[in-house]
Amino acid sequence: MNLSPDLQQVLLELANADRAQAHPTRQSPEEKELADLLAQRERLASAAAAAQMAVDDLELDILRIQEDERKLKKRDLDDKRQLTAETDPERRKDLEHDRYAAKSRLADLYYELKEAHGEVKALRNNRDIHGARLDEIDRKVELARRAADAAPGPVLVDTDALRAKLPADVLSLYDDIGAAAFNGRTCNSCFITLPQAERSHVLSADADELPTCPNCGALLVRVAPGE
Numbered sequence: 001m002n003l004s005p006d007l008q009q010v011l012l013e014l015a016n017a018d019r020a021q022a023h024p025t026r027q028s029p030e031e032k033e034l035a036d037l038l039a040q041r042e043r044l045a046s047a048a049a050a051a052q053m054a055v056d057d058l059e060l061d062i063l064r065i066q067e068d069e070r071k072l073k074k075r076d077l078d079d080k081r082q083l084t085a086e087t088d089p090e091r092r093k094d095l096e097h098d099r100y101a102a103k104s105r106l107a108d109l110y111y112e113l114k115e116a117h118g119e120v121k122a123l124r125n126n127r128d129i130h131g132a133r134l135d136e137i138d139r140k141v142e143l144a145r146r147a148a149d150a151a152p153g154p155v156l157v158d159t160d161a162l163r164a165k166l167p168a169d170v171l172s173l174y175d176d177i178g179a180a181a182f183n184g185r186t187c188n189s190c191f192i193t194l195p196q197a198e199r200s201h202v203l204s205a206d207a208d209e210l211p212t213c214p215n216c217g218a219l220l221v222r223v224a225p226g227e
């Protein structure tokens with residue numbers, strides 16, 4: 001099929017526009033950035049929730065230890081009061097033994113509490129770090145959302161105008177078999193890298209001729225390598 005090099009570029013423009021319109025749901029780079037950030041935010045949010053839960057659990061433990069401490073102190077005080085009035089040696093012995101047990105348990109609780117306070121401090125710190133990260137990503141998400149909203153939509157190409165420039169026989173062939181760029185190695189329709197002999201054959205066609213892809217049959221418009 002013959003077509004002047006200028007019109008070959010028009011055909012390529014038409015083929016690219018038709019291909020782009022066949023995939024209208026393709027994400028813009030801004031939308032992709034936003035989707036990536038939202039996925040990242042979800043992971044950070046669940047890590048932040050886990051960090052908060054660890055703090056909550058340990059705070060509950062601390063409350064429980066403090067409650068036990070309060071009960072033991074009260075028991076010790078009760079024993080002490082009873083001892084001032086008790087004269088029976090057996091009863092006094094029991095009360096003294098109970099005071100000793102309470103004091104020994106209080107000493108254990110004291111260390112437990114000290115340890116828990118140290119640990120909760122570290123856990124709160126960890127939670128705050130997660131919170132700060134979440135705030136930071138929220139700012140990024142907000143910026144990305146604005147960028148995605150502001151990004152220009154897909155450029156609408158006037159394909160009718162392009163078609164009007166092309167001869168009817170080329171259009172009819174194009175509608176049957178399609179057209180794509182050929183960068184000297186790869187057909188941009190089937191994305192097959194052609195063997196050396198086939199490449200040479202395509203490249204050696206006259207400038208105003210449209211070779212076809214030996215693999216998929218599409219009309220090939222030769223472009224500079226890298227295009």
Ligand SMILES: [Zn+2]
Nearest residue numbers: 187190213216
């Ligand atoms: Zn091909």
